[in-house]
Amino acid sequence: MSDPHARGTVDAAEIRNFEAMADDWWDPAGRMAPLHRLNPTRLAYLKREICRAFGRDVDDSLALAGLRILDIGCGGGLVTLPLARLGADMVGVDAGAANIAAARAQAERMGVTADWRADTAEALAAAHETFDVVVAMEIVEHVADLPLFLREIAKMVRPGGLLVLATLNRTLKSFALAIVGAEYVLRWLPPGTHTWSKFVTPKELNRAVEATGLAVLDACGMVFDPLAGTWSLKAGDLDVNYLMVAERPAAA
């Protein structure tokens, strides 16, 4: 028989540990600062495209109510929590159990409800889970087999639903900015975070997405203004960071 009090202490210590990890993920000036700077811009695009597809009011602070959304590779929940606050029924999945624990700790103390899974996207697909929107932010440049990964996650998009991807283009500019600049000069990211050869051009991504039976609706660039320290959406500039949205045609 285990002593319930001792067990409680262990849990409390673990929770403190997870909260410390959540602090790490959620400190806007900390290790994740680059993602925090990028976050408002990619959230703005996500909300705009989801509202357009589902006929919602983009100015509504509960615009995503009733939509079931999957955030693949959710990390500490930087995208999952905001979408949950906007009313979405969120599932955050990450293969890293520590990430999921940190995300859950942050959600609980912020009073935000989401369904957290320490698992792979492929496992959810195998369990026949489906969603109105499937989101994979800054993930596809890290996967081993892109066509296979896209096929698996596209299965989970319901008819009339969306797949939204964010990633890095494979250009000389992205090599200079994302690898040399962000990892070695500015030290925003640990060296080795990205492998340039795995970056995906919009053309390649478009072809791989359409091969899954989804129709690409839009692609949009994200550009960084180093003086203002802010990101913004720029439709015609897909040279470095870009987003792509695709739709599964509604069943006829």
Add this chain to the structure above:
Amino acid sequence: MTDHYDVVVAGGGYVGASLALALKRADPRLTVAVVDPTPPGGGADTRASAIAAAARRLLERLGVWAEIAPHAQPIVDMIVTDSRLGDAVRPVFLTFDGTLDTGEPFAHMVPNGVMVAALLAAAGAAGVDLRLPERVVGFETCPAATTVRLGGGAVLTTGLLVAADGVRSRLRDLAGIRALRWDYGQSGIVATIGHERPHGGRAEEHFLPAGPFAVLPLADDAEGHHRSSLVWTERSDAADRLVAGDSFTFGLELERRFGRHLGPIAALTRPRAFPLGLTLARDFVRPRFALVGDAAHGIHPIAGQGLNIGFRDVAALAEVVVEARRLGLDPGGLDVLARYERWRRFDAVEMGIVTDVLNRLFSNDLGPIRVARDIGLGLVDRLGGLKRRFIREAAGIGGATPRLLRGEAI
């Protein structure tokens, strides 16, 4: 059981009340409380303020201008002179035809009491919780929320605590934010004065050796008496003597400075003296905490910009908070609040320095400086484009203007 609000505003003056109203109008789902120690309908602020065109657009957008308008006096003409006390004829160096390109007057004189009452009533009607009279006695911030303790024993939790509690902000001290402060050794004497003849909507500002002396037109009172608002700068010891002394002496000194062109004049309210200084908070934000209005920056009233800068804070903070909410971000997060700080700090510092320099320049009687500033004002008067910019700047239009100040919804 503690009440939770998305935003708690400490201070129910025009800054706090308009912020609460702006937030509630833009996002009715936001829960907002205003905490202020003044009882409802209380507070005897007999002062009047010059509302620049941009601030009027904000009040219009918030739906309170219609209620204020009957009490507002448009400034349709402005005259600025530079003179010694005894000068028989004061050379006029600067005249403004007080309209913008859009045809609207560049400013209105509005009684503070009317404006604050209209804002609080509208905020209450929009669903803002008015916790009056109550006082914030302390607060603690943890990552997820700030706990706010009120004097009556109630405890609130909030995602964002806003200090709109004036130039001597207690919350600023409690947050551990230091403020830089320069004292001018000057006080502003404020009173409502009555005069026999109508002012015709003309504002007068005379740069006297002791400091600026301004007479700003007010709307007639209910009995049709012609009135103006007086802002009279003196060395603090002289100002204290004047307001503590008898009304006969005060009237004589007033007439010596203003003249008799509007007929006999007399103070209608008891004159009060406010010490003047420049106060600037080192930081405007902390996690889950923001300073607005005079709590962030108290400036010399020489250019009449304190209130209008306060409204710019309100418009900027409301926009930043509402946009964060629309993206599902935490409005109390330092990354969100830093955007407000970056947006507002430069403007506040710049305006603080400009008014400080103006005051130092004009509060003296040295010959060469008089000549230099007179040439400066004369040049401004002759250069149409520069003057238009001056008026636009005084009207608060220009720079990266928050939407509410352009008369747009957030």
